[in-house]
Amino acid sequence: MKLNDMVNVAAAAYMGVYTEWDRTTGTPRKGPVQDQLGRHIVNTIIDIYDPQATTAKQLADLRQALAMTAMHVNVVATAVQHCLHQTLKHVGFEGKGESLCDSSPTVERESVKNL
Numbered sequence: 001m002k003l004n005d006m007v008n009v010a011a012a013a014y015m016g017v018y019t020e021w022d023r024t025t026g027t028p029r030k031g032p033v034q035d036q037l038g039r040h041i042v043n044t045i046i047d048i049y050d051p052q053a054t055t056a057k058q059l060a061d062l063r064q065a066l067a068m069t070a071m072h073v074n075v076v077a078t079a080v081q082h083c084l085h086q087t088l089k090h091v092g093f094e095g096k097g098e099s100l101c102d103s104s105p106t107v108e109r110e111s112v113k114n115l
Helices: 004-012 034-046 055-091 106-112
Strands: none
Touching: 004 034, 004 055, 034 055
């Protein structure tokens, strides 16, 4: 499978990929990032791409890499949700006062253990 083909597979599910990929040149677009998720997917495809691998291996590797991304994003979303809950519980809906969120790295490590 060619690199451009892998990008097309991803873009079929998320068109933002094409915002960050030049289909004519088969390379990432230059300039400022227009779509963060699209750029991340493009970079992931480039990082895992192995022209010697079978199509099945390339797709499996891409699926695994994107699944790891999704897991990490979920961990962050869970930590933010926890922080929001703690803040609203102790500070109230007005948002006045300081957040009571624990910003230590252990919050993420504990969240990962629970997945």
